[in-house]
Amino acid sequence: MSEDFQPTSDFLRILTERGYLHQCSDLAGLDAKAKSGDLTAYIGFDCTAPSLHVGSLVQIMMLRWLQKTGGKPIVLMGGGTTRVGDPSGKDESRKILSLEEIEANKQGIKQVFAQFVQFGEGKTDALMADNADWLTKLHYIDFLRDVGKHFSVNRMLSMDSVKLRLEREHELSFLEFNYMCCQAYDYVELNRRYGCVLQMGGSDQWGNIVTGIDLGRRMGTPQLYALTSPLLTTASGAKMGKTAKGAIWLSETMLPVFEYWQFWRNCEDSDVARFLKLFTELPMEEIDRLAALQDAEINEAKKILATEATAMVHGRAAAERAAETARQTFEEGVVAASLPSLILQANEIPAEGLGVLAAFVKAGLVASTGEARRQIKGGGLKLNDEQISDEKALITIEAIEAGAKLSLGKKKHVLLRLAEG
């Protein structure tokens, strides 16, 4: 990488100073292009889930910055490539999703984007494309002759996405082997349709992106560019956004706002500065000030990080509500009514009361009654801040009406409530 190069375009300057930049095929060339005020770039997202999670947030933010600095972002939905399945970073083939599922996922993902970029018809308005529009119309023999002849199997075999499967001795189907060809072709197609000259993505996409540039050159596109962001891990090396309890989703229906806020609040000290730069839009001077805080004071920076990052996804009002809920819960020790809650129908509760094991499972705090038992043994479950020692304990309707708070550890809380009427 060319550490010496000082970008002069707003876009690359911001990406550089905020830590989005991992690799770029030609910084100087791209910088000039960005400066010309006519930069169209895309990032592809496969429709494998009904929402995106924080693992994709870096990419989303890059599109947002692109728009803010005068470029045109294209969000490419992988309606076609999702039917193939990207082998990058996966041990096994993903199960084939039905067209309905893919379509539903696409809608969910589109909603997430509406929070971050402005869609429309204007020059810098974002555009949403779907590669199903062209990939599903290709004819096999024509595609092999026109596109396939440009691919070298020798080089395809050396790509990380392929090598991983080979090294782990897992099967790689011919279907998946073709994924990179589809992605490369997407790039060419987006250039022809919209004049897109930059593809961005996570560092694991480098190979696929460069393959697209190469294909473009052979098929007569103008010079295309590649830019990747670092693969996000926490300071202790764990992959971002994936916990045992599930991914950190960006959609409220899949993860309560409070828990999203908590995710950022609980980051490691050494991640604070990096996360502030990547996931908030606070000015750099402010971030420098926050990052300089030491010891317990850095908690202030974490709260700001949590609120700013949450506001980005869920809106300022919801973020501040989450911050207030956290303040009451952790700083005052009060039971905040705005904690995530589990609404129970009266008929779900047996006359003698609801068993604690079942209650914790229903609340989603533990995955099974077995885990609930184990947590009780380890002293991890609490009812209204009292450690539960008897796994047969019951929670009566009266107790729920009086207010019942279930806790796993010190940080995860769920209120039990009775449905109205």
Next chain:
RNA sequence: GGGGGAGUGUCCCGAGCGGCAAAGGGGGCGGACUGUAAAUCCGCUGGCUAUGCCUUCGUAGGUUCGAGUCCUACCUCCCCCA
């Protein structure tokens, strides 16, 4: 095409003389200590109507009172020869 080896707990890596819910790590979760952090120490890390029952060792059969372990076929992978 011929010969040799391998696939283990649905997060990963990896032991496993026919009695195995299966050693040990890493990761994760909980406890102690803290600042809702890190580091450190301790516990847990198949499911259930639970002193018992059910499901797990690539897939499908077979031998056996009993199979991760032995046999057969198939799938996938690695190595050597052609």
